[in-house]
Amino acid sequence: MNVSATGTLLVRSQCPYHGRNAPSLIIFTCSRLHSTGQAPKQANQTKRASFSPSSSSKHDWIGPADRLSNLRPIIYHIPENETPLERRLRHLRQETEDWNHQFWTNQNITFNKQKEEYVLTQLKAKGQEERDDKGKKRTLSSEDMAVFYKHFLDKNFKRHADYNREWYRRNFTITLLMARVALLRTWRRLRGGGPAV
Amino acid sequence: MPVLCLGNMYKTPCSRLTGLVGATVNKKLTLSAKAAKCQLSSLSLTQFRTTDSKEWLTFQQLSFLKRQYVVRHSGALGQRPRHKQEPVSAMLEDRDDLVLQQIQQIPTIKPVAGVTVPVPGAAAAETPVDLSNEPEADRQARMEARQWKELKVDYSELPDIYARLSKIKLTALVVTTAAAGFAMAPVPFDPTCFLLATVGTGLCSCTANSINQYFEVPFDSNMNRTKNRPLVRGQISPLHAVSFALACGIPGVALLSLAVNPLTGLLGALNIFLYTSCYTPLKRLSISNTWVGAVVGAIPPVMGWTAATGSLDAGALLLGGFLYSWQFPHFNALSWNLREDYSRGGYRMMSVTHPDLCRRVALRHSLGLIGLSSVAPFTGLTTWTFPLVSLPINLYITYLAFQFHRRADRQSARKLFFCSLWHLPMLLLLALTCKTRRAEPEAPPAAAATSSLAVQS
Numbered sequence: 001m002n003v004s005a006t007g008t009l010l011v012r013s014q015c016p017y018h019g020r021n022a023p024s025l026i027i028f029t030c031s032r033l034h035s036t037g038q039a040p041k042q043a044n045q046t047k048r049a050s051f052s053p054s055s056s057s058k059h060d061w062i063g064p065a066d067r068l069s070n071l072r073p074i075i076y077h078i079p080e081n082e083t084p085l086e087r088r089l090r091h092l093r094q095e096t097e098d099w100n101h102q103f104w105t106n107q108n109i110t111f112n113k114q115k116e117e118y119v120l121t122q123l124k125a126k127g128q129e130e131r132d133d134k135g136k137k138r139t140l141s142s143e144d145m146a147v148f149y150k151h152f153l154d155k156n157f158k159r160h161a162d163y164n165r166e167w168y169r170r171n172f173t174i175t176l177l178m179a180r181v182a183l184l185r186t187w188r189r190l191r192g193g194g195p196a197v
Numbered sequence: 198m199p200v201l202c203l204g205n206m207y208k209t210p211c212s213r214l215t216g217l218v219g220a221t222v223n224k225k226l227t228l229s230a231k232a233a234k235c236q237l238s239s240l241s242l243t244q245f246r247t248t249d250s251k252e253w254l255t256f257q258q259l260s261f262l263k264r265q266y267v268v269r270h271s272g273a274l275g276q277r278p279r280h281k282q283e284p285v286s287a288m289l290e291d292r293d294d295l296v297l298q299q300i301q302q303i304p305t306i307k308p309v310a311g312v313t314v315p316v317p318g319a320a321a322a323e324t325p326v327d328l329s330n331e332p333e334a335d336r337q338a339r340m341e342a343r344q345w346k347e348l349k350v351d352y353s354e355l356p357d358i359y360a361r362l363s364k365i366k367l368t369a370l371v372v373t374t375a376a377a378g379f380a381m382a383p384v385p386f387d388p389t390c391f392l393l394a395t396v397g398t399g400l401c402s403c404t405a406n407s408i409n410q411y412f413e414v415p416f417d418s419n420m421n422r423t424k425n426r427p428l429v430r431g432q433i434s435p436l437h438a439v440s441f442a443l444a445c446g447i448p449g450v451a452l453l454s455l456a457v458n459p460l461t462g463l464l465g466a467l468n469i470f471l472y473t474s475c476y477t478p479l480k481r482l483s484i485s486n487t488w489v490g491a492v493v494g495a496i497p498p499v500m501g502w503t504a505a506t507g508s509l510d511a512g513a514l515l516l517g518g519f520l521y522s523w524q525f526p527h528f529n530a531l532s533w534n535l536r537e538d539y540s541r542g543g544y545r546m547m548s549v550t551h552p553d554l555c556r557r558v559a560l561r562h563s564l565g566l567i568g569l570s571s572v573a574p575f576t577g578l579t580t581w582t583f584p585l586v587s588l589p590i591n592l593y594i595t596y597l598a599f600q601f602h603r604r605a606d607r608q609s610a611r612k613l614f615f616c617s618l619w620h621l622p623m624l625l626l627l628a629l630t631c632k633t634r635r636a637e638p639e640a641p642p643a644a645a646a647t648s649s650l651a652v653q654s
Contacts, residue, residue, distance in 0.1 A: 051342050062431035064344035070419045072431060074348070100415050108419070111541045142536070142606065149540035149549045160543035164481050167415065171435065175411075178436040 051075070069104035073097065085184065089177040096170045103163055111152060118148045348431055358427045362410060362438060363403035363445070370621075371402045371497045377625040378501025378516050381578065381632055387505070393456045394504035398497055400449025401465040405472040405493075407442035411435055412477050420538040453504070461504045468496045484547045484554075491524035512578040518569050519624065525562035526598050527617035529555045533601075533610035556602040559613065563598035566624075567591045573628070583631035587624055594620050 053061045053075060061075045074097060076090050122140055123129070131137055153160075375398040379391050410417065410428050414435070417423035427433055433441075446469060454462025472493045479486035495517035502513035532539065532548040533555065539546050547555035570587045573579045597616050601609040 051338070051345050053345070053347070057347060060348040061345050062348050063346075064341065065418065065424070070424065071415060072418070072429070074431065075345075104415060104419060107543075108541065143552070146536060146549065146552050149536050150551075152540050153543065153545060153550055156543065160481055163543075164478065168412070168478070171412070171414075175435050175439055178434065182436060 053077075066101065066105075068108055069101045070108070071097070071101050071104055073101070083181075083184070085177070086181055089174070089181055092170070092174055092177065096174060099170075100167070114152060115148060346431070348434070350433060350437070354432065358432050359403075359441060362407050362427050362433070362441060364406040364410075367406065368399055368402040371494075372399045373622065374494075374520060374625065375497040375501035375504075377629065378498030378513065379505045380501075380629055381498075381512065381516060382502045382505035383512070383577070383633065383635060384505050390457060390504060393452060394461065394501060397449050397453035397457060397461070397465060397504075398500055400445045400452065401469055402497075404442045404446030404449060405469045407438055407445070408469075408473040409477050411438045411442070412473070416481075416542050416544070419542050420535070422535065422538065453500075457504045458507045460507065460509070461500050464496055464500045464503060468493055468500070471496075480544050480546075482545060484545055484550055486545070487525070487528060487547055490528065491521045494524045495521040511576040515569065515573060515576050515578055516628075519566065519628075520621075522562040522565040522569060523617065523621050523624075526559045526594060526601075526613055527621075529559040530601060530610045530614035530617065533605075534607050552605065556605055560595070560598040560602045563591075563595040567595065570624075577633055579628055579631040580633055583628060586631065587627050590620055590623055590627075 051061070051063060058077055058079070060077050063073045063075070065072050074093070076094060078090070079086070082090075119138075119140055122144055123138055128138060372395050376391070376395050379394055380386070410426055413423075414428050417426050418429045423429070428435065428438055450462050450466050450469075453465045471489060476486055476489045476493055479489055498516040498520055499509070499513045502516060503509060506513075529548060532546045536546075536549050539549050547558065567588070570591055571584045573583050574581045594613070594616050597609070597613040601613045603609075
């Protein structure tokens with residue numbers, strides 16, 4: 001699966017998912033997909049099927065867990081009168097989502113690949129085939145696997161620590177921005193609500 | 198949808214579309230005749246024919262199948278035994294987005310003359326379907342569309358969401374240990390104080406658990422045990438979770454500090470800090486997280502004690518010691534069977550990085566429980582019956598820990614973990630029943646009365 005976060009970010013900033021009558025359909029062959037609602041879908045170039053919420057929806061939409069990264073993608077609603085702060089929040093959330101998706105896809109693929117390699121080398125060292133007489137895949141004992149798990153954690157310690165730090169930083173920033181946006185929206189509604197409020 | 202739509206659209210007028218799988222058309226003759234009319238490729242017709250079924254399904258059956266089907270294959274697009282029914286059930290869906298999706302997916306192609314059809318879920322009726330391109334992709338797209346959820350807070354589900362966010366069962370256990378600490382304190386039982394202390398501790402626990410889940414969203418998504426948590430599923434936003442945590446934590450700590458006593462409030466705040474800011478980040482950095490986590494577990498009974506007495510005594514520390522030691526057989530056994538998930542998620546747990554140490558520590562602390570139970574009478578916490586009555590369960594958990602240490606397999610780990618779940622409440626209950634009884638206030642006057650009677654007579 002192709003993973004390219006930057007490409008999607010560029011285009012996403014240009015095409016909201018709803019509300020605007022954007023006639024063009026934008027298709028990517030990378031892992032994140034985003035398309036507008038009205039135009040017919042061009043077939044079989046897309047690795048991930050596109051989903052477009054109905055134009056009357058005013059909320060974000062969350063999708064099923066991605067097969068590789070196990071993270072759930074979100075399609076962000078763009079309000080008509082989006083302020084710069086809201087746009088900054090939306091971009092940050094989208095970028096964090098893509099960054100997270102990339103990290104975890106990489107992590108899961110690497111882990112599974114290295115695990116397979118380890119199992120094969122271990123079996124070879126024991127002189128066994130990958131599958132036993134009945135055709136089932138052989139598995140190693142917990143103790144043997146534990147060696148691999150420890151090795152994997154030790155090898156990736158710095159990478160995990162860096163990811164951790166970055167994730168905490170982003171999470172805090174996003175939450176603070178969300179708080180500011182929520183306060184501003186409430187303030188606007190109170191102000192704009194008029195004498196009835 | 199395209200497959201079945203076609204069947205519906207080009208059926209002879211006299212055949213009824215009663216069943217949802219309306220494709221029970223007389224296959225051989227009519228289909229081929231219609232094929233000529235419809236300018237369909239033979240390939241798609243073959244698809245249509247071979248996936249056809251002779252039974253008429255009811256809507257209930259179909260909904261049931263659809264539910265089963267969606268649940269079984271959620272998140273993974275794989276081989277589907279009954280994919281042909283999906284299109285029809287999809288048409289019966291009342292949701293705008295699905296209808297819209299169908300419209301989007303049908304490419305506009307040459308319409309066939311002279312066909313007007315009453316199709317349920319009429320959206321698709323306008324545009325005929327081109328079967329020569331992937332119906333599979335359309336089907337998959339439709340399946341995926343159904344799995345997208347609007348990020349709107351469902352207020353009816355909010356209590357359940359909050360319960361899961363605050364890990365209500367764990368909170369209940371924490372509150373139980375705090376209540377036990379309160380009850381074990383050698384002071385007269387004050388119901389109001391007890392209530393305030395337990396509520397305050399519960400609120401602190403809710404806060405700590407919510408913040409923990411807030412920090413761990415991507416990690417929770419990748420572990421089977423935790424992937425259905427509210428933040429992972431997007432049922433509430435991170436801001437909402439943090440607000441809930443603050444709404445529990447601030448009143449909780451305030452309640453403990455002001456209505457109970459400042460020491461208990463301090464311990465509550467300390468525990469929240471330890472859990473969210475020490476234990477949670479440490480989980481990914483070092484195995485020392487387990488020891489910090491054991492301290493976190495040990496603090497609630499101490500809080501219960503200080504709520505009752507207002508001071509830290511040997512008895513409080515001993516109760517904390519029970520919880521501290523218990524934590525190791527409990528957690529080490531739990532983590533033993535999650536080693537793959539922990540490794541992939543980047544968690545540094547003893548069970549993954551130091552498996553021998555993991556089992557040794559579990560055994561060591563199970564023995565420690567026996568030792569602590571023996572020390573209890575010396576501190577005045579319990580009578581001498583306590584070490585005796587608690588010996589059976591302590592020996593049993595030590596035995597299981599020994600088996601775990603020796604065998605190091607999944608079975609022994611599970612047994613030890615499940616034993617620890619009932620062992621702790623049992624131990625606390627026994628301690629409560631063996632609590633040192635203080636002399637009752639009525640006794641001296643009665644004794645004086647009897648002695649004066651004796652003197653007189």
